[in-house]
Amino acid sequence: MRYILRKTGFFFLTLWAAVTLNFIIPRLMPGNPAENLVARFQGQISDKALRAIEIAFGLNVHESMINQYFEYLGNTLRGNFGTSLVYFPTPVIKIIDQSLPWTLGLFGLSTIIGFVIGTLLGIYVAWRRESNVSSVTLVSALFVRSFPYFWFGLILLYIFGFMLGWFPLGGAYSTKTSLNGLSYVISVIHHGFLPALTIIISSLGGWLLTMRNNMISVLVEDYITVAEAKGLKERDIMLKYAARNAILPSITGFAMSLGFIVGGAILTEIVYSYPGMGYILYQSVIGQDYPLMQAIFLMISLSVLLANLVADILYGFIDPRVRE
Amino acid sequence: MLQIKDLVAGYEMRKKWVAAVDHVSLNVKKDDFLGLAGESGCGKSTLAFSIMGLLKKPGKIKSGSILFKGKDLTKMNNEELRNTRWKDISMVFQSAMNSLNPVMRIGDQIVDSILAHKMVKKEKAYERAKELLKLVNISPDRVNSYPHQLSGGMKQRVMIAMALSLKPSLIIMDEPTTALDVVVQRMIIEEIGEIREKLGFSILFITHDLSLLVEISKKIAIMYAGEIVEIANSQELYSNPLHPYTYGLMSSFPTLVGPLKRSDGIPGRPPDLSQPIEGCRFYDRCSKRMDICRKRHPNLIDMGNNHMVACWLYSGDKNE
Numbered sequence: 080m081r082y083i084l085r086k087t088g089f090f091f092l093t094l095w096a097a098v099t100l101n102f103i104i105p106r107l108m109p110g111n112p113a114e115n116l117v118a119r120f121q122g123q124i125s126d127k128a129l130r131a132i133e134i135a136f137g138l139n140v141h142e143s144m145i146n147q148y149f150e151y152l153g154n155t156l157r158g159n160f161g162t163s164l165v166y167f168p169t170p171v172i173k174i175i176d177q178s179l180p181w182t183l184g185l186f187g188l189s190t191i192i193g194f195v196i197g198t199l200l201g202i203y204v205a206w207r208r209e210s211n212v213s214s215v216t217l218v219s220a221l222f223v224r225s226f227p228y229f230w231f232g233l234i235l236l237y238i239f240g241f242m243l244g245w246f247p248l249g250g251a252y253s254t255k256t257s258l259n260g261l262s263y264v265i266s267v268i269h270h271g272f273l274p275a276l277t278i279i280i281s282s283l284g285g286w287l288l289t290m291r292n293n294m295i296s297v298l299v300e301d302y303i304t305v306a307e308a309k310g311l312k313e314r315d316i317m318l319k320y321a322a323r324n325a326i327l328p329s330i331t332g333f334a335m336s337l338g339f340i341v342g343g344a345i346l347t348e349i350v351y352s353y354p355g356m357g358y359i360l361y362q363s364v365i366g367q368d369y370p371l372m373q374a375i376f377l378m379i380s381l382s383v384l385l386a387n388l389v390a391d392i393l394y395g396f397i398d399p400r401v402r403e
Numbered sequence: 404m405l406q407i408k409d410l411v412a413g414y415e416m417r418k419k420w421v422a423a424v425d426h427v428s429l430n431v432k433k434d435d436f437l438g439l440a441g442e443s444g445c446g447k448s449t450l451a452f453s454i455m456g457l458l459k460k461p462g463k464i465k466s467g468s469i470l471f472k473g474k475d476l477t478k479m480n481n482e483e484l485r486n487t488r489w490k491d492i493s494m495v496f497q498s499a500m501n502s503l504n505p506v507m508r509i510g511d512q513i514v515d516s517i518l519a520h521k522m523v524k525k526e527k528a529y530e531r532a533k534e535l536l537k538l539v540n541i542s543p544d545r546v547n548s549y550p551h552q553l554s555g556g557m558k559q560r561v562m563i564a565m566a567l568s569l570k571p572s573l574i575i576m577d578e579p580t581t582a583l584d585v586v587v588q589r590m591i592i593e594e595i596g597e598i599r600e601k602l603g604f605s606i607l608f609i610t611h612d613l614s615l616l617v618e619i620s621k622k623i624a625i626m627y628a629g630e631i632v633e634i635a636n637s638q639e640l641y642s643n644p645l646h647p648y649t650y651g652l653m654s655s656f657p658t659l660v661g662p663l664k665r666s667d668g669i670p671g672r673p674p675d676l677s678q679p680i681e682g683c684r685f686y687d688r689c690s691k692r693m694d695i696c697r698k699r700h701p702n703l704i705d706m707g708n709n710h711m712v713a714c715w716l717y718s719g720d721k722n723e
Contacts, residue, residue, distance in 0.1 A: 301501035308455050308496075309516040309565070310488035319515070320504050398506055399549040 082395050082402045090388045097380040102151050105369055160374035165366035171374045174359055181251050182355035186340040189275040193282035194333050201290025202322045224284030229346035232277040236350060239273060246273050249352030274351045278344060289332065293325035327398055334390030338383030404605060405431040405573055410467035412453045419677040423449040425629035431573060435605045438620035440613045444673060446629040447609045451577045455494055456484045490520045493566040497578040499559035503550040510546030513565050520569055535564035538598060556587035573605045592619055614656045617641045625649050628673045628684040635710040645712040647689050691716060
């Protein structure tokens with residue numbers, strides 16, 4: 080319990096630091112978003128209009144830094160990130176609200192599936208490392224792992240989307256007719272299948288190799304021999320004794336990758352024109368949309384920290400040694 | 404009860420065969436306390452692992468048999484072997500520190516050995532785990548502790564408790580106290596003796612510490628370079644060691660009383676077991692070697708009084 084409290088305290092401290100950095104860094108850059116907008120209109124804008132834009136964007140450059148900081152903190156807490164420039168005049172929070180579910184659903188699910196399948200295969204490959212099936216699996220994992228994932232995505236899209244036409248070429252759901260209930264769900268799955276497959280296949284190899292290596296170093300431990308001498312069933316030795324210890328290093332890696340889900344897999348989303356966070360992050364960078372960028376970065380920091388907190392707590396349950 | 408006959412086991416390297424256990428025959432009777440002594444690398448652990456069927460690649464049993472209550476352990480399939488392990492023969496390992504799974508409570512580790520062999524309720528198994536801990540002088544409320552919360556001596560006690568969990572008729576102890584300090588070592592040895600008297604089971608005690616064996620075991624077998632070179636009752640062996648190797652081991656103990664003598668041990672090293680050796684394996688290091696020792700291999704002969712030795716010094720036909 081004290082362990083969880085300590086970890087939670089640490090989480091809030093780091094979060095505060097991240098939020099503050101997020102405040103400072105953009106202000107170290109020259110100019111401000113309103114001026115950028117003005118520059119885009121090539122000076123054909125009056126001072127009055129500039130003031131109006133500054134107010135609309137919530138840019139209070141004439142106040143002291145301290146005041147700005149507290150106002151920023153208050154706005155952040157309330158989820159008020161200002162207005163997007165690229166999608167003017169939509170509020171940033173609304174854009175995120177539209178993209179986040181897609182990213183969480185697609186990448187969250189496929190990251191988890193990739194981890195689970197990869198880890199299970201890793202356990203199997205290490206346990207039966209003498210068998211042919213293991214060698215074949217291992218070599219194919221190494222092979223698949225070395226593909227650049229966006230390239231793999233393009234190939235899948237070309238073959239199954241373009242040539243065979245089994246899957247749509249982009250988007251998250253069909254825009255053709257008004258969809259309802261079940262047909263909507265089917266459409267979402269139909270659109271999400273290829274990007275999900277890309278992510279699962281390209282992440283699986285890494286998890287497999289990590290787990291296999293951990294397993295092999297755990298399998299020579301004395302407690303494995305003891306478990307065998309105890310006459311335990313093979314499955315119990317494999318899971319309760321070997322895998323339980325071998326999975327510990329993978330958990331941290333998994334938490335990190337969960338944290339980065341929110342950032343979306345930019346390239347995958349672009350390849351599949353998927354309306355997720357990666358896609359809008361790309362748009363915001365192209366369009367120098369600072370409010371949106373800032374909000375997305377804040378989201379990413381928040382989720383990385385949150386994922387680490389979850390990993391720490393999970394770790395505490397799996398490995399009693401870290402609790403003290 | 405346990406009859407090892409002509410066992411050959413070792414390690415198969417690419418082209419070499421290292422005979423770590425070479426034509427060893429050994430009997431452990433009911434309620435026996437047999438000590439097996441020898442220096443590091445003489446094959447004593449390979450012998451123990453062969454009995455448990457735990458010899459892993461490149462380790463291999465090449466020939467011979469290990470009969471336990473009439474059944475040959477070397478010919479059992481995996482499931483038969485799994486059923487025999489721990490229920491009939493259990494084992495306490497050398498490394499107390501690493502023998503327990505670090506992420507499981509010790510109670511659960513004792514319980515899973517019980518549940519792997521017996522159809523009992525979980526609560527019953529926990530009751531048994533608590534009893535066992537009490538037996539080895541650990542407070543029963545420690546069932547919920549994790550291994551890292553115990554000292555080295557306590558961990559080895561837990562291992563002993565675990566080895567007792569199914570009331571096996573034979574417990575192999577492979578240097579169970581080597582990793583512990585002398586005081587704890589003494590306490591645990593005494594406890595093992597007491598528990599054995601209470602419950603009655605046989606022990607095959609493997610160690611390099613002959614002085615310890617003389618004190619605790621009924622019978623001692625001396626192993627050298629993969630072979631048994633001498634077997635006798637402890638007292639007999641202590642007062643009348645016959646093999647020059649045993650003799651050398653005995654004289655390397657420091658005496659408790661009297662002036663300290665400088666002990667040189669036995670000079671030289673054990674031979675390379677991957678090469679065939681024609682004569683006696685101790686030849687190079689023996690102070691009493693003769694011509695015949697280099698040419699012909701000595702076999703174990705009975706010197707009476709249950710004392711067997713493999714040395715040409717005691718063989719009548721040395722001129723042959």
